[in-house]
Amino acid sequence: MDRRHEHVGRERQSEAAAAHLALSLRLGSAGVLIVGGGRAALAKLRLLREAAIPVVWWPAGAAIPALYELAGRDDEVRILDHQPQADDLAGVRLAILASGEAGRDAALAEHLRASGLLINVVDCPELSDVTIPALVLRPPLQIAISTGGGAPMLAARLRQRIEAALPADFGTIVTRLARWRRNWRYRKAEAQIIRRRLARLLDRIEGHPHTAGDGEVAIVGAGPGDAGLLTLEGARMLSRADVVLHDGLVGSDVLSLARREALIQNVAKRCGTKGRGQASIASLMIAHARQGRFVVRLKGGDPAVFARTMEEVRALSRARIAHRIVPGITAASAAAAAAGIALTTRGAADTVSLVTAHLAGGRTADLDGLVRSGRSLVFYMGVRAAEEIERQLLAAGLDPATPVLIAERIGLPHARRIRTPLHHLAATTRGEAVESPALLLVGGCAGEAMVDIEASGTRSPATARVRASA
Known part of the structure; x- marks a missing residue:
């Protein structure tokens, strides 16, 4: 085997050795040990408590005031004034080491690993048994984005995008589904019917913020054109739309936020040019909504400023179509x-x-x-x-x-x-x-x-x- 093939072979072995698999870990009632007194430890403490996980915290030296403030007012955080001993760790299965001192973290990792704990050393995947993914939390729903510790900033960016797309109360949907699943899983004779009902329910949850048969229109401000200037609520509306009727000046990067399955139609009507008339646009919105679809009427800028929005609102009101207005950043x-x-x-x-x-x-x-x-x-x-x-x-x-x-x-x-x-x-x-x-x-x-x-x-x-x- 020549040197080039030896090098490729070593790379592949290294990649295999570093392979990661995202899993959901059932933690004991004692929760997780966090070691450290800086901002990294604070971030992990906030994450774990947001997920309702008990914490044992050892500052391992001086700690920033925000850590003591957060830990001191939370009964589910136990503060240690000494290096963790066996009695302190009863029931603990995971340790997160964030002291920021590589030598101390490496030595403590070996000690705790020998006690049977899984180890995460913050920003040191090579010393870790597990990495902590970027998490989107809508309890009890958890969505994990992991790069195996290789690109945490990318994982954080992806988390922000998912956070923007999921309503804050999305976890209640998971709770309802779990309750229905418990009620239905013993009724094996009706399994096929139940699966079909669940599929229809999930389709509605994913794509329709309305009940089946009831259409709705959201008049959404797209802002000046840059997708980065679209509001979070505007992006959520696009992610749920069955139909998007947009102005000609709406950028393609904004339209790319719509569901792949959505019907996207340009109803451009620019100053000084002929285009689809206002009455025709209103009729189109009403026709789609009457077929049970969620329609986004996407307007450049802010619908409240020189956008002829009230003409559309009045038409929807006369047709008894549910509607809402989502503001945008106006051109000024x-x-x-x-x-x-x-x-x-x-x-x-x-x-x-x-x-x-x-x-x-x-x-x-x-x-x-x-x-x-x-x-x-x-x-x-x-x-x-x-x-x-x-x-x-x-x-x-x-x-x-x-x-x-x-x-x-x-x-x-x-x-x-x-x-x-x-x-x-x-x-x-x-x-x-x-x-x-x-x-x-x-x-x-x-x-x-x-x-x-x-x-x-x-x-x-x-x-x-x-x-x-x-």
Whole structure:
């Protein structure tokens, strides 16, 4: 055998020796021993007590106050002032060593292992008999994510995703199923019928937050486009939906959070373009809901801000369809955050006005009454009306040098932030070929915004381009 094959063979033997299998361990009434006085010990103590597991704790030296505070108020935590002896460990089956001193932990591991305990040395899988997985707890439900100690940060990230997807009361479902299983398992003659009933019940629990035959609609704010800015409740709604009817500007990473089995349909209706009418969208929601489906109407931004949500709510109410609204992050907040500014600030902007540039019938809003010092103006759908907005604000007496932040495609790929003085607003939107979706933030903190382009209003050599932020 050549050296290359010897090396591969040793790697495979090493992988086999380090193989892990996730198991559920029945612990004794005495619980688990924790050794250590730092944050690692505190994290393990919190985890075990959240899972209702009794703990024997030895600080092994100085300990942070939070550990004494938590242990001192919990009758199920027994504190030792000496190294654990045989009498202290009666009934204990697992020891978690988190002193942070490698030599001490290694020596104590051998001593406790000789006493018959399973050993976990925090952050030292090579010294451990077991590793503690990242746990999602919905008692009595436990979901374990293990990398065998190799990538704990990845396990923690996966745990966070699962935590977000499971409602806080999900454990009650497990309790109900366990009770029904106890009642049914002796009725062998009806086993097939019972299995079918359980399967139907689990299907409903997994995919439908409503009873069979009763449809429901959730009008959900998708935020500005980035899945990271979707609310946890919005993500939960998507994970349960049978049908998703979404705006055209909702990002693919947001849609990927929907169930694989869900019907996903684009009902795009953008400003200035023809698309599916509002009545048609409402009819589609109602038709799906009447077939017993859970429908998510996914809107960009926040359903409460310039989203024609009340038209859909009224249609659902008339049809007697159960519905709810889940808020999202509106574009104004997302744009301000992306630019590193606030919409209001003491001494510069004590008021903010959110304004739609387009009213019903194609009319433009009358802006005369909005102009005063100390006010931030945010125009939604303002690109096509930029010239009229500039004209009205200047005519109302706003300083021509007032800074305007143009936020284009915020939360989506190829986003841009452009700053221009008010008297060059229309020229800048043309010269920089600004496209929807974009909003205009006038005054307030716009002059302090981090921008990609500092525009003079024309595409000339004098137009400066700066990258003030990533």
